[in-house]
Amino acid sequence: xxxxxxxxxxxxxxxxxxxxxxxxxxxxxxxxxxxxxxxxxxxxxxxxxxxxxxxxxxxxxxxxxxxxxxxxxxxxxxxxxxxxxxxxxxxxxxxxxxxxxxxxxxxxxxxxxxxxxxxxxxxxxxxxxxxxxxxxxxxxxxxxxxxxxxxxxxxxxxxxxxxxxxxxxxxxxxxxxxxxxxxxxxxxxxxxxxxxxxxxxxxxxxxxxxxxxxxxxxxxxxxxxxxxxxxxxxxxxxxxxxxxxxxxxxxxxxxxxxxx
Amino acid sequence: xxxxxxxxxxxxxxxxxxxxxxxxxxxxxxxxxxxxxxxxxxxxxxxxxxxxxxxxxxxxxxxxxxxxxxxxxxxxxxxxxxxxxxxxxxxxxxxxxxxxxxxxxxxxxxxxxxxxxxxxxxxxxxxxxxxxxxxxxxxxxxxxxxxxxxxxxxxxxxxxxxxxxxxxxxxxxxxxxxxxxxxxxxxxxxxxxxxxxxxxxxxxxxxxxxxxxxxxxxxxxxxxxxxxxxxxxxxxxxxxxxxxxxxxxxxxxxxxxxxxxxxxxxxxxxxxx
Numbered sequence: 063x064x065x066x067x068x069x070x071x072x073x074x075x076x077x078x079x080x081x082x083x084x085x086x087x088x089x090x091x092x093x094x095x096x097x098x099x100x101x102x103x104x105x106x107x108x109x110x111x112x113x114x115x116x117x118x119x120x121x122x123x124x125x126x127x128x129x130x131x132x133x134x135x136x137x138x139x140x141x142x143x144x145x146x147x148x149x150x151x152x153x154x155x156x157x158x159x160x161x162x163x164x165x166x167x168x169x170x171x172x173x174x175x176x177x178x179x180x181x182x183x184x185x186x187x188x189x190x191x192x193x194x195x196x197x198x199x200x201x202x203x204x205x206x207x208x209x210x211x212x213x214x215x216x217x218x219x220x221x222x223x224x225x226x227x228x229x230x231x232x233x234x235x236x237x238x239x240x241x242x243x244x245x246x247x248x249x250x251x252x253x254x255x256x257x258x259x260x261x262x263x264x265x266x267x268x269x270x271x272x273x274x275x276x277x278x279x280x281x282x283x284x285x286x287x288x289x290x291x292x293x294x295x296x297x298x299x300x301x302x303x304x305x306x307x308x309x310x311x312x313x314x315x316x317x318x319x320x321x322x
Numbered sequence: 323x324x325x326x327x328x329x330x331x332x333x334x335x336x337x338x339x340x341x342x343x344x345x346x347x348x349x350x351x352x353x354x355x356x357x358x359x360x361x362x363x364x365x366x367x368x369x370x371x372x373x374x375x376x377x378x379x380x381x382x383x384x385x386x387x388x389x390x391x392x393x394x395x396x397x398x399x400x401x402x403x404x405x406x407x408x409x410x411x412x413x414x415x416x417x418x419x420x421x422x423x424x425x426x427x428x429x430x431x432x433x434x435x436x437x438x439x440x441x442x443x444x445x446x447x448x449x450x451x452x453x454x455x456x457x458x459x460x461x462x463x464x465x466x467x468x469x470x471x472x473x474x475x476x477x478x479x480x481x482x483x484x485x486x487x488x489x490x491x492x493x494x495x496x497x498x499x500x501x502x503x504x505x506x507x508x509x510x511x512x513x514x515x516x517x518x519x520x521x522x523x524x525x526x527x528x529x530x531x532x533x534x535x536x537x538x539x540x541x542x543x544x545x546x547x548x549x550x551x552x553x554x555x556x557x558x559x560x561x562x563x564x565x566x567x568x569x570x571x572x573x574x575x576x577x578x579x580x581x582x583x584x585x586x587x588x589x590x591x592x593x594x595x
Contacts (some may be wrong), residue, residue: 076447084451091459091466113461115383118375118471120479135482136472143465143475157480161458167360167368168378184567296539 086265094139100146101253101270104154104192105163106177109272116170118143122162128155131162149255149270156189156220156254163187190221195253195270197226199245203267207243209233215268216232216244216261224250226257244268248277328567332411340414358412358474359465360389368392373452373513377462397517402581403565404521405438405558406514409504410566414473416581418488419504422495423543437500442546442562445512452509464509501543504564511564519561525569526581531553538569538578557583 098109101280103122106112122145123131130152134140151197163171176192177185197215201207206228219226227242233239236306244257246268255270280297286292304310344360345351355362360370370392378385400408410416426432448464455463465471469491472484491503504511527550534552542548547560548569569578 080447080451082449084455087451087463087467088455091455091461091463094466095459095461110460111383115378115385116380117360117370117378117389117462118465118475119370120347120358120475121356121360123364123479124350124355132477133479135476135480135484136487137483141461143471165355165362167356167362167370167386167388167392169384169389202585211441 066314094141098272098275099253100134100140100144101149101195101255101272103145103147103162104156104160104189104194104252105171105173106194107170107172109274112170113141113144115168116144117168119167120145121165121167122171125161125165127157127161128152149258150266151259153255153259153270154192154194154252156192156252158187158189160187160189160192184295190231190250190252192252192254193273195255196248196251196273197253197255197257197268197270198276199244199246200267200269201243203263203265204244205263205267207241208241209235209241211242212262213242213244214260214262215257218256220254220256221250222250225252226289248273325571328571332566333417336414336417339412339475340477343369343474343590347478357471357478358414358472360361360392367395369396371510372397372517373449374462374465376513377452377456377464380456381460381462382457400514400521401517402521404523405518405525405561405563405565406511407518407523407565408514409508409511410564413470413476414562415470415488415491415508416504416564416566418473418492419495419501419543422492423501425496431496432500435497438498438502440499440502440506442506442544445509445515446506449512454497468510469503470508470510474548495559499581505543515561517561518565519559522582522584523565524581524583525558525563525565525567525588525591526579526583527551527556527558528577528579529553533575533577535574537572537574541568541572543568557581557586559583 095113102109102112103126107115118133120133123133130147131145132147134142134144134146136142140146160176163173163176166180173187174185176187176189178188178191180186199207206212213228216222216226216228224247226246228242229245231243233241253270253273258266258269261268282295282303285296339354339358342351342354343357346353346355352365353363355365356369358371359374360368362368368388368391370389372393375385375389376395378389418493452464467487469487472481472487476482476488485506495502495504499506525548526550532552539545539548539551543566544560544562544564547558547563552555565580567580570580
């Protein structure tokens with residue numbers, strides 16, 4: 063066989079084998095990555111950036127005094143080697159010095175995300191700024207919503223009266239009692255999960271989910287005019303958004319009469 | 323004992339590193355915290371796996387200075403030292419594959435089974451794939467499946483199903499390919515082959531003393547680097563040599579030794595194979 067032809071064929075073979083291996087490999091990674099129900103330590107970058115930068119050294123796990131953080135093991139169905147915690151068994155206790163964050167060598171846990179400027183202009187750690195997740199309540203199972211007095215989650219909340227408040231409404235079923243229902247506020251909730259651990263139902267009826275899973279996202283056109291903060295968003299809107307559908311180009315009368 | 327004068331310190335170092343890491347997590351020792359991916363010595367000097375950092379960069383991550391400094395420290399250390407010292411003196415997978423290899427020798431399996439034909443250059447293709455997939459998928463691709471990570475993380479933080487990956491490497495080396503994982507597949511080994519190409523600590527071979535018994539070739543996990551044995555005096559120049567010193571241990575004629583390739587004149591005249 064001519065040398066050049068042999069060389070080309072060998073190169074093709076190597077490329078082909080590399081492609082085969084690469085496809086299987088990326089399939090495996092995609093499979094593991096598509097499990098987004100994972101709660102990261104405080105100060106974690108957005109999941110995509112976190113996965114790119116976390117080097118899986120476990121120094122945050124070592125620093126955690128409550129052993130709440132663990133590294134995902136093969137078989138946990140989570141991105142392998144990355145840190146997470148499980149609120150029902152061992153929640154984040156919101157240490158004020160946040161020992162897990164400064165030890166991160168890659169900045170996957172970013173100090174600036176859990177620090178605020180003090181009066182002297184210096185950055186100070188503040189665990190209350192953490193956004194690890196958000197607690198959501200199953201109102202059908204929560205016994206407080208059924209009219210039974212229980213404020214386990216409310217009492218357990220480190221940001222009591224900010225992240226969880228109790229709302230009093232009339233119990234229309236009995237006609238003479240109060241329903242004292244816990245309500246989570248997304249602006250204050252850090253997702254620590256102390257409420258989930260405290261919940262008295264067999265399977266917790268208040269539980270922490272990653273924010274991007276549990277919360278919706280509004281679009282530009284829905285602005286609460288009565289809310290000053292929300293109205294700020296109007297200033298950011300640069301262009302007029304018009305929805306184009308197959309019908310929108312035609313007159314209403316035309317398409318309404320189509321079916322006749 | 324002379325037969326194990328390097329193997330015993332190697333095993334002590336390999337297990338010692340893991341032990342100190344384990345103590346760092348379990349008992350709060352400050353000597354070494356973290357694991358082989360990234361660590362801190364006495365809570366100050368950062369160390370990082372340069373190949374993992376390279377993959378993170380490829381994945382588009384902005385990495386904090388600690389990990390970058392740590393990667394440079396390790397990179398410099400092994401580049402100056404030479405060869406794949408990491409592989410045979412630090413990496414715990416080396417103990418697994420050496421055990422497989424020992425069993426192969428003990429039962430003379432090589433004479434019975436034909437090893438699969440896999441090119442040693444496969445590891446460089448896998449480096450290329452690791453980087454390419456990191457770019458495409460936005461995660462450090464090899465770190466995601468690495469049996470090395472599974473083993474040291476497993477020992478320090480708990481195994482889960484990670485032991486299956488390690489067992490796979492062991493069975494692959496025992497039944498499929500001699501020196502299969504470390505010598506053919508592992509991209510981290512390939513990476514250190516490139517890094518350690520110009521370091522000073524190399525194996526020198528003296529033709530005058532050699533009786534051509536070929537024991538060194540027999541024991542060597544990277545036979546291709548000893549191509550000059552039986553032909554001419556010279557030094558191992560390939561970065562693929564793991565500097566394990568097994569060839570020195572088995573040589574009865576004192577023909578093989580560790581040398582400083584830049585000060586030893588006899589051995590500088592050699593070609594790469």
